[in-house]
Amino acid sequence: MGRAAVYIDGANLFFTQRHLGWQIDFSRLMAFFLSVYASVEANYYVPASSPLSPENAAFSRVLTAHGYRIISKPVKKIVNKETGVVIMKGNLDVELVVDALSGAEQYDAFILFSGDSDFIPLLRALKKKGKDVIVYSTQGLSARELLEEPGIAYHDLALLKERIEQVRSAEPMRSDGVAVGVDQDFSLPLPDIGQTFTGSVLKVQPYGIFLSNPFHVKCLLPLSFLGISKYISDLTAIVRITDVFEVVVFHVNADRDIAEITVKLVDKKMADELTSRIKG
Structure with a gap:
C-alpha cells in the first residue's frame, strides 16, 4: 500500500x-x-x-x-x-x-x-x-x-x-481560508483524568501512538504506557493502522493553543497482542 x-x-x-x-x-x-x-x-x-x-x-x-x-x-x-x-x-x-x-x-x-x-x-x-x-x-x-x-x-x-463531504456542518465558510469544512463545537469540554475512551491509530512514532479521540485534542499513547514487558525501540514495527486502543486519560495539558492529553492503555488483551507481535 x-x-x-x-x-x-x-x-x-x-x-x-x-x-x-x-x-x-x-x-x-x-x-x-x-x-x-x-x-x-x-x-x-x-x-x-x-x-x-x-x-x-x-x-x-x-x-x-x-x-x-x-x-x-x-x-x-x-x-x-x-x-x-x-x-x-x-x-x-x-x-x-x-x-x-x-x-x-x-x-x-x-x-x-x-x-x-x-x-x-x-x-x-x-x-x-x-x-x-x-x-x-x-x-x-x-x-x-x-x-x-x-x-x-x-x-x-x-x-x-x-x-x-462534511454532511452535518451548518457553519458559513470563512474568507480567510482557515475555518473551513468542520462541524465545530467550541464548548466541547476536555476530558477528566481517569476518563476512558476508545481511539484508533492516526500516526505511529517510535516513542508512541497518536490516537483519534472524541475531544478534538492531540492524544498521545506513549510507548511506556502500553504495558509491554518486552523491550522495543520502535513502535512502528508492531502497531498496525487498523488497531483500536481502549485507554484512560493520564494527563491533560490545556496550556497550549491546542490542548494535549496523555493516555495509558487499559486493554490487557491488546497489550498481550502487541507483546506477541514482538515475539513473532
Whole structure:
C-alpha cells in the first residue's frame, strides 16, 4: 500500500470548496487516504490570523486530533504608498515546496491539494525521484498547465463528494481560508483524568501512538504506557493502522493553543497482542 504524504494548500482549498458548494470533512478525508495507504502524513498550510479567533482555534484542534500537522505563518499587511490600499499576504508555497523535497525519503506517494501551476516544478522534481504524484482540485479552478502535465494523476474533488463531504456542518465558510469544512463545537469540554475512551491509530512514532479521540485534542499513547514487558525501540514495527486502543486519560495539558492529553492503555488483551507481535 505504501506511504503517502498529503500536502494541503489551505488558502487554495478554501476557494475550491467555495466553488464546489460543499465543505470537506477532514476526518473523513484522513480515513479515505488510510484506506488506500499503509501510512499517511498530512500537512495543512495556512496563513495565521492574529489574534487567533475561537473558530480558527477550534479548527486547529480538529485538524490536530485527526492527525494533521498545521504549518502557518502570520499574515503580512503591505500598504501601497501611492494608493493607501492594504494588501494581505500570507503565501506558504515556498514552505510547502521545501518541506516536500526535504521529506521526500519519508514517503512513496506525494498528494497535493492545489490547482496552482506554480507547483509544477515541484511535481516534476518528485517524479524524477520516483515518487507517485497525485493532485486533488476541481475543474474550473485548476490551471490548464497542471491538467496537461504528463505523469501526474489528477483527481477532481467533485467525484469524492460522497466520501469526504462534511454532511452535518451548518457553519458559513470563512474568507480567510482557515475555518473551513468542520462541524465545530467550541464548548466541547476536555476530558477528566481517569476518563476512558476508545481511539484508533492516526500516526505511529517510535516513542508512541497518536490516537483519534472524541475531544478534538492531540492524544498521545506513549510507548511506556502500553504495558509491554518486552523491550522495543520502535513502535512502528508492531502497531498496525487498523488497531483500536481502549485507554484512560493520564494527563491533560490545556496550556497550549491546542490542548494535549496523555493516555495509558487499559486493554490487557491488546497489550498481550502487541507483546506477541514482538515475539513473532
